[in-house]
Amino acid sequence: MFVRNILSAIIISVAPVSSVLAAGGDTPPIPSQDWSFSGPFGTYDKAALQRGYKIYREVCASCHSMKRVRFRNLEALGYNEDQIKAIAAEYSVEDGPNEDGDMFERAALPSDAFISPFPNDNAAKAANGGAFPPDLSLMTKARANGSNYVHALMTGYKDKLPHGVELSDGQYWNTYFTGNKIAMAPPLMDESISYEDGTIETLDQYAKDISHFLTWAADPYMEERKRTGFKVILFLLIFAGVMYGVKRRIWSNIH
Ligand code: HEC
The missing domain is CATH 1.10.760.10 (Cytochrome c-like domain)
Incomplete structure (x- = not known):
């Protein structure tokens, strides 16, 4: 009886694993x-x-947009202003309307976001x-x-x-x-x-x-965050040391 219970417990616990493997999913x-x-x-x-x-x-x-990144953010990769201007200028964006109320194409600027490959989500799916x-x-x-x-x-x-x-x-x-x-x-x-x-x-x-x-x-901003974290910890350590010194001094006359 006891052995049978143990056996069925083992089988029950292993069964889900083997069925997942069999499904290949x-x-x-x-x-x-x-x-x-x-x-x-x-x-x-x-x-x-x-x-x-x-x-x-x-x-x-050619398939994926990166709408949250702007050309000027590429400074973090080590490019200078002129290089970033040149990279942006390789792309064109629709801007406007102009005085006549028409939309027009212009070269992208460092302040523009990366240009999306498709005009909208449905076009992206269709392609x-x-x-x-x-x-x-x-x-x-x-x-x-x-x-x-x-x-x-x-x-x-x-x-x-x-x-x-x-x-x-x-x-x-x-x-x-x-x-x-x-x-x-x-x-x-x-x-x-x-x-x-x-x-x-x-x-x-x-x-x-x-x-x-x-x-x-x-x-x-990962690097900046880590640097700030390090400074905060360093400050807390030094502050704890100072406070310990102060405490010892204040209590030194009390016996
Ligand atoms: C020809 C078009 C095309 C190109 C080129 C392409 N992808 Fe994709 N990518 C897709 C499609 C379509 C999907 C959605 C797949 C799906 O849902 O089955 C996808 C999905 C993804 C996903 C999401 C996977 C997930 O977990 O949902 C990532 C990440 C990804 N692609 C990265 C890349 C990277 C990195 C490159 C460049 C090296 C790239 N793709 C190039 C079409 C493309």
């Missing part, structure tokens, strides 16, 4: 990467941010077989373990499908996407983007750099 834990920005003193790596921005511009920007490419400005905050998740998503595509899985047109298999079937074709592959700074041109490196860039975009 589970995602494994997201592997952690080594980021320069982790930890209490972590900072962004400007070279990585510039490479990530290059990837966004050359690949992701992507009905799937909406989400805005990437806050993506690393919108997903749990965001920086590692974006890296995992970029590197998680599999050509060889698990047994019994079928994909419809425009679907791809990704190990880390919820439900595994994603409507985004693998955006990156080895040597698909050229780097001018001699960094290796591998999928893994691209995935790290785009994730670094998206992490900055979602949390541009």
Whole structure:
């Protein structure tokens, strides 16, 4: 009786796990990467941010908007004012109305937000077989373990499908996407983007750099916040020391 109870308890506790595995709908834990920005003193790596921005511009920007980032924010990547003006001027935006009441096109300015690839959400869906490419400005905050998740998503595509899985047109298999079937074709592959700074041109490196860039975009004041936190702790430590001294002095005559 006792043995049977134990056996059924084991079976009940293991059953849900095996049924999930059989359904093939589970995602494994997201592997952690080594980021320069982790930890209490972590900072962004400007070279990585510039490479990530290059990837966004050359690949992701044809489908994904980043409406919350302005060209002038690129100062944080180490670009100067003239470089930022030149980058912005490569894009055009609709402005107006002018005195005649007409809208007109002009070159983008540093104060403009990144230009969206589609005029509206429906156009974005229509161009992507009905799937909406989400805005990437806050993506690393919108997903749990965001920086590692974006890296995992970029590197998680599999050509060889698990047994019994079928994909419809425009679907791809990704190990880390919820439900595994994603409507985004693998955006990156080895040597698909050229780097001018001699960094290796591998999928893994691209995935790290785009994730670094998206992490900055979602949390541009991270370094400042950490510095302030450090100063506050330092102040509190010194203040505690002073207060301890004061206390000892005040109570020194009392026996
Ligand atoms: C050809 C269009 C296209 C390109 C290029 C593209 N994406 Fe996507 N992306 C999509 C679509 C469509 C979806 C929605 C997929 C879905 O819901 O199945 C998506 C979804 C995503 C998601 C959200 C996944 C989630 O958890 O919901 C992320 C993150 C993402 N893309 C990042 C990128 C990055 C980074 C790049 C550039 C390296 C990129 N994408 C390039 C079309 C694109």
